[in-house]
Amino acid sequence: MGEQLFVGIETGGTKILARMTDENGKVVADGRWATSTPAAALHDLVEFIGHEKREGQLAAIGLAAFGPLVTDRSSPDYGLMLTTTKPGWSGSNLRADIASRFDVPVVVDSDVNAAAVAEQALGAGKGLPSVAYVTVGTGIGAGLATNGRSLTGVMHPEAGHLQLNRLPGDDIPSLCRFHENCAEGLVSGPALNKRLNGRQLSEDTAVAELVTRYLGQLAASLVLAWSPHRIIWGGGAISEADIVPRIEESMRAALGGYGVGPAVERPGFCVPAALKNAGLEGALLMARQLALET
Numbered sequence: 091m092g093e094q095l096f097v098g099i100e101t102g103g104t105k106i107l108a109r110m111t112d113e114n115g116k117v118v119a120d121g122r123w124a125t126s127t128p129a130a131a132l133h134d135l136v137e138f139i140g141h142e143k144r145e146g147q148l149a150a151i152g153l154a155a156f157g158p159l160v161t162d163r164s165s166p167d168y169g170l171m172l173t174t175t176k177p178g179w180s181g182s183n184l185r186a187d188i189a190s191r192f193d194v195p196v197v198v199d200s201d202v203n204a205a206a207v208a209e210q211a212l213g214a215g216k217g218l219p220s221v222a223y224v225t226v227g228t229g230i231g232a233g234l235a236t237n238g239r240s241l242t243g244v245m246h247p248e249a250g251h252l253q254l255n256r257l258p259g260d261d262i263p264s265l266c267r268f269h270e271n272c273a274e275g276l277v278s279g280p281a282l283n284k285r286l287n288g289r290q291l292s293e294d295t296a297v298a299e300l301v302t303r304y305l306g307q308l309a310a311s312l313v314l315a316w317s318p319h320r321i322i323w324g325g326g327a328i329s330e331a332d333i334v335p336r337i338e339e340s341m342r343a344a345l346g347g348y349g350v351g352p353a354v355e356r357p358g359f360c361v362p363a364a365l366k367n368a369g370l371e372g373a374l375l376m377a378r379q380l381a382l383e384t
Contacts, residue, residue: 095146096381097139098373100154100201101184103176103228106131107370110142113149118142128171128182135184136191150384151196152377153185154204154369156229161199161242169198172245175229175267197380201225203233203240203247204372205324205363210235211375213364214322222318223368224249226305227325230274234316238379241316250274254307257300273308277301279327291331302333306340309360313345319353324363334362 094113100106108121119142123134139148158172169185185198199207206215206223215221220236230250234241241247251272262285266275275281277300285297292298305328309321321341323334338360345354353359365371 093146094149094381095143096149096374096377097151098154098370098375098377099135099151099188100204100367100369100373101125101131101156102201102369103156106134107367108135108138109370109374110139111374112146118146125176127178128184128187131184132187132191135188139188139192148192148194150194150377150381151188151192152204152373152375152380153188153196153198154201154373154376155184155198157200157231158245158248159198159200160244161203161246162244163197165244169196195380195384197376199240199242199372199376200231200233200246201369202231203235203242204370204376205365205368206233206235206322206372207238207240207375208365208368208372209322209363211238212371213368214361215320218319220316220318222312222316222321223363224305224308224312224321224323225325226277226323226327227279230278230308230325232308232312234318238375249308249312250278252308252311254304257303260300273304277304277327279325282327291328291333298331298333298336301328301331302336302340305333305337306342307344309337309341310344313341313350313354314348317351320358321360322363323360324368329362334360 097110099108106123110118121138160167160170169183171182173180189196209215210221224232232249253271264270264275265281
């Protein structure tokens with residue numbers, strides 16, 4: 091039968107990553123494709139898994155996906171993509187499609203929830219009981235990991251669409267087609283590109299200040315709602331600018347001195363992500379956990 095193999099998949103707005111590992115965690119194969127359509131993604135992933143597993147025994151598959159999607163495992167629509175800004179993906183179910191091609195369990199969670207799980211287990215949140223992870227990229231998302239498990243309900247959190255207080259003089263229209271004042275609409279990657287007009291975030295102090303204040307509001311909301319031991323920040327939109335410590339300062343200002351526990355008051359509550367592909371690593375951890383449960 092060969093050794094057990096595990097597959098992790100991360101679907102993003104621009105790219106899809108896949109990794110196969112053996113039971114000892116050794117990488118067997120990596121795959122990467124541009125995100126186009128659900129049908130193309132299914133074709134590429136089925137071909138990758140079918141070819142690379144060879145003599146090994148496929149044990150489980152973990153999928154870390156952009157959303158919004160149904161993450162309730164008891165739902166008949168488990169894995170269903172709800173109304174999303176990614177053209178052609180609303181109503182698709184990549185989890186179900188992959189499960190129909192391989193006789194193994196397939197688990198799905200949001201990409202940021204998976205990243206939170208990975209950062210807690212392997213990265214900047216290692217050793218902490220709870221970790222919030224925020225990504226600022228094509229969109230903005232946030233996930234929470236508590237003792238190795240992510241926060242999900244009927245679906246996963248969509249904290250990137252929390253409403254923020256507009257700063258005085260900021261009248262640039264939101265890029266979110268659903269909300270005028272949500273974090274994603276105001277300071278996601280595309281929104282920042284519009285504000286920066288070709289400049290880098292590190293080159294524009296006014297926009298950088300605006301970003302830190304808006305993301306500080308978002309961080310304060312996560313503290314009040316989730317009370318994590320740490321907030322970890324990832325995503326390409328803010329990676330080249332050293333603004334995470336300033337987000338922490340803005341978060342404390344937004345909290346206004348309200349008592350939320352000692353962890354928030356210590357320096358280093360907000361930190362950059364430690365893992366290069368946290369969503370993919372989280373998907374692999376999810377697959378291993380699923381195999382233990384089934």
